[in-house]
Amino acid sequence: MPETILSLxxxxxxxxxxxxxxxxxxxxxxxxxxxxIGPNGSGKTTLxxxxxxxxxxxxxxIFFRGLRIDRMSPHERFKLxxxxxxxxxxxxxxxxxxxxxxxxxxEQLGEKILTAPFRRRWFIQExxxxxxxxxxxxxxxxxxxxxxxxSDLSGGQMKLLQLARTIASDAKLFLLDEPGAGLAPSLAKExxxxxxxxxxxxxxxxxxxxxxxxxxxxxxxKVYVMNRGEIIAxxxxxEIIEDPKVKEAYLGG
Amino acid sequence: MFSExxxxxxxxxxxxxxxxxxxxSLNLEYGFTGIPxxxxxxxxxxxxxxxxxxxxxxxxxxxxxxxxxCSAVASTQRILVGLQEPITLMIIFxxxxxxxxxxxxxxxxxxxxxxxxLRGDYLAISLLIVAELSRVFVRTEPNIVCGTDGIGGxxxxxxxxxxTLIKEVLYSILSGVIAYLSYFFxxxxxxxxYGRVIKSIRDDELASQLLGKDVKxxxxxxxxxxxSISAVAGCLYAFFIGxxxxxxxxxxxxxYSWLMLLLGGLANNKGVVVGxxxxxxxxxxxxxxxxxxxxxxxxxxxxxxxxxxxxxxxIIMYKPRGIFPEKPLDTPARQVFEAHIKKVVNLKKESPxx
Numbered sequence: 001m002p003e004t005i006l007s008l009x010x011x012x013x014x015x016x017x018x019x020x021x022x023x024x025x026x027x028x029x030x031x032x033x034x035x036x037i038g039p040n041g042s043g044k045t046t047l048x049x050x051x052x053x054x055x056x057x058x059x060x061x062i063f064f065r066g067l068r069i070d071r072m073s074p075h076e077r078f079k080l081x082x083x084x085x086x087x088x089x090x091x092x093x094x095x096x097x098x099x100x101x102x103x104x105x106x107e108q109l110g111e112k113i114l115t116a117p118f119r120r121r122w123f124i125q126e127x128x129x130x131x132x133x134x135x136x137x138x139x140x141x142x143x144x145x146x147x148x149x150x151s152d153l154s155g156g157q158m159k160l161l162q163l164a165r166t167i168a169s170d171a172k173l174f175l176l177d178e179p180g181a182g183l184a185p186s187l188a189k190e191x192x193x194x195x196x197x198x199x200x201x202x203x204x205x206x207x208x209x210x211x212x213x214x215x216x217x218x219x220x221x222k223v224y225v226m227n228r229g230e231i232i233a234x235x236x237x238x239e240i241i242e243d244p245k246v247k248e249a250y251l252g253g
Numbered sequence: 254m255f256s257e258x259x260x261x262x263x264x265x266x267x268x269x270x271x272x273x274x275x276x277x278s279l280n281l282e283y284g285f286t287g288i289p290x291x292x293x294x295x296x297x298x299x300x301x302x303x304x305x306x307x308x309x310x311x312x313x314x315x316x317x318x319x320x321x322x323c324s325a326v327a328s329t330q331r332i333l334v335g336l337q338e339p340i341t342l343m344i345i346f347x348x349x350x351x352x353x354x355x356x357x358x359x360x361x362x363x364x365x366x367x368x369x370x371l372r373g374d375y376l377a378i379s380l381l382i383v384a385e386l387s388r389v390f391v392r393t394e395p396n397i398v399c400g401t402d403g404i405g406g407x408x409x410x411x412x413x414x415x416x417t418l419i420k421e422v423l424y425s426i427l428s429g430v431i432a433y434l435s436y437f438f439x440x441x442x443x444x445x446x447y448g449r450v451i452k453s454i455r456d457d458e459l460a461s462q463l464l465g466k467d468v469k470x471x472x473x474x475x476x477x478x479x480x481s482i483s484a485v486a487g488c489l490y491a492f493f494i495g496x497x498x499x500x501x502x503x504x505x506x507x508x509y510s511w512l513m514l515l516l517g518g519l520a521n522n523k524g525v526v527v528g529x530x531x532x533x534x535x536x537x538x539x540x541x542x543x544x545x546x547x548x549x550x551x552x553x554x555x556x557x558x559x560x561x562x563x564x565x566x567x568i569i570m571y572k573p574r575g576i577f578p579e580k581p582l583d584t585p586a587r588q589v590f591e592a593h594i595k596k597v598v599n600l601k602k603e604s605p606x607x
Contacts, residue, residue, distance in 0.1 A: 052463060053462075053463070054459065054463070073462065073467075074459070074462040074463045075462045075463075075464075075465045075466055075467050075468070078462075078463060078464060078465035079465050083463075083464075084463050086460070090457050090459070090460040091457075091460075092452065092453045092456035092457055092460065092461075093456055094452060094455065094456050094520070094579060095449065095452050095453065095456060095582075096581045096582075098581075098586055098587060098590060099449050099452070099581065099582060099584075100453075102446070102449060102584075102586050103449050103450065103453055103461075103464055103466075104464045104465075106465060108446040109446075110445045110446030110447055111446045111447050111450055111466075112447070113442065113447060113474045113478065116441065116442045116445040116446065116447035116448075117438050117441035117442050117445070118441075119441070119445070119585070122445070122446065123585055126446065126584060126585045126586055127585055127586070127588075127589055129586065130585070130586035130589035130590065131589060134589065134590065134593060143590070143593070143594070144594065146587075146590045146594075147581050147587065147590070149579075149581075165464070169464065169465075
């Protein structure tokens with residue numbers, strides 16, 4: 001049995017009277033690709049926000065790589081090896097494509113105020129980091145626009161930039177909120193193929209929200225279905241499609 | 254005629270240095286990190302208050318001046334002692350520069366807490382109030398810089414040179430060097446991975462946190478560093494005019510810093526220096542013009558304010574990012590990409606048939 005990387009126990013979050021996430025428990029094992037589907041407003045993104053630290057749960061516990069993280073701040077969770085890509089890309093618009101991507105690399109020596117003025121202290125690391133992200137930007141065809149301010153990119157390119165930045169973070173668990181939305185069909189297909197490749201080669205774990213089930217179901221090991229803040233079904237894609245509850249709440253017909 | 258021009262130039266250089274330090278530190282805070290510091294004058298005044306409290310007191314102890322601290326006699330005696338003891342005076346001057354840097358850093362750190370809790374406009378208003386309240390507090394509290402009277406007799410460190418002109422020129426060069434050093438360090442700090450992080454905090458604080466950046470730490474560091482630069486500028490100002498008077502530190506200083514920043518360009522240090530230059534030329538230049546040159550219906554000193562406000566309006570209307578807009582950060586990573594692209598282009602040139 002593979003090691004558990006993330007587990008949630010009875011996690012609840014409400015906004016005023018609305019229970020956005022109700023007693024959600026789940027377990028994700030290392031090296032798996034897990035899908036999360038459900039109708040709009042079913043609490044999928046809220047769940048991701050709880051895992052990544054944007055929000056704190058009202059009750060329940062979240063464990064990541066054996067540590068309890070539900071009271072940790074987002075930056076501490078990132079350092080433990082988790083990276084979150086938003087549904088609507090949140091890139092840094094006043095920064096260039098290159099700067100955006102370089103930002104997500106860990107343990108940069110030049111990020112300390114006392115070493116930052118002394119270039120010699122972090123020069124070599126910076127060059128290595130840049131060489132490391134060069135192929136990533138090549139994959140999303142943004143190498144030639146490395147010096148462009150990211151506010152000048154198109155919506156799809158922003159999405160790709162966010163993905164490149166997420167992958168560059170060297171995390172163990174990736175939380176991707178609708179990575180395929182807003183991309184051309186061929187690009188989206190490519191993207192999901194790359195996710196599968198990354199999992200197979202590096203043993204990375206992906207937790208993905210996606211409405212494009214044709215793409216998602218090709219690569220996932222397991223799918224969770226949410227409705228009104230609760231997990232109503234879990235299992236392999238084939239099982240999920242046949243589940244009457246899922247049909248009623250999400251798939252329709 | 255020559256000495257008059259030299260005096261004008263050295264005064265201009267001193268003020269230019271002080272303005273550069275204020276606007277650059279504001280650029281670090283707002284242009285790069287997005288902290289709208291509308292309390293700039295408070296951090297500036299800290300340095301002056303350090304000079305106004307520390308220098309007279311230490312001189313009274315060291316040189317056994319018995320007169321009351323705030324009296325005019327004591328103030329004259331401090332100047333006289335300064336003339337006789339140039340080395341001790343220089344040490345006191347350097348010590349108070351360092352001391353004001355430290356005080357600025359501590360207070361900057363303390364004020365980084367509200368900057369984490371309050372966003373945008375609310376933080377701006379709060380800092381504005383802090384600056385105004387501190388001024389009122391200092392002017393009513395006689396034990397800091399003698400209340401409303403202010404404290405005089407802070408001798409220029411070069412006073413023993415004798416000649417007023419040489420003294421001012423030396424002082425302006427020294428201020429210029431300190432201003433250049435702050436420019437140099439700020440440029441180095443922003444053109445590094447550190448600069449990337451603070452810019453990301455400015456653009457999207459939450460996304461920056463989700464990429465592992467400890468926003469609290471970065472904001473605190475930026476405020477510490479920028480405040481200590483502002484305080485050093487304040488200390489330079491106090492030694493330059495030789496007098497610390499709380500009512501000097503009114504909101505106009507903050508507004509001037511913002512004007513220089515907006516004029517030059519947000520997140521562009523070179524632009525900000527140009528902004529400060531434009532400002533200081535208008536400011537100092539117009540002071541030299543006698544009222545009878547221009548037949549104005551009002552006093553010539555109001556002309557500066559009018560020009561500044563018109564400039565500000567024009568900038569906000571037509572060039573909201575400043576005369577010199579933001580540029581990509583100059584980090585070594587860019588060279589890697591530049592070299593890579595050149596290589597690809599060359600490869601294509603060499604093998605046109607592929």
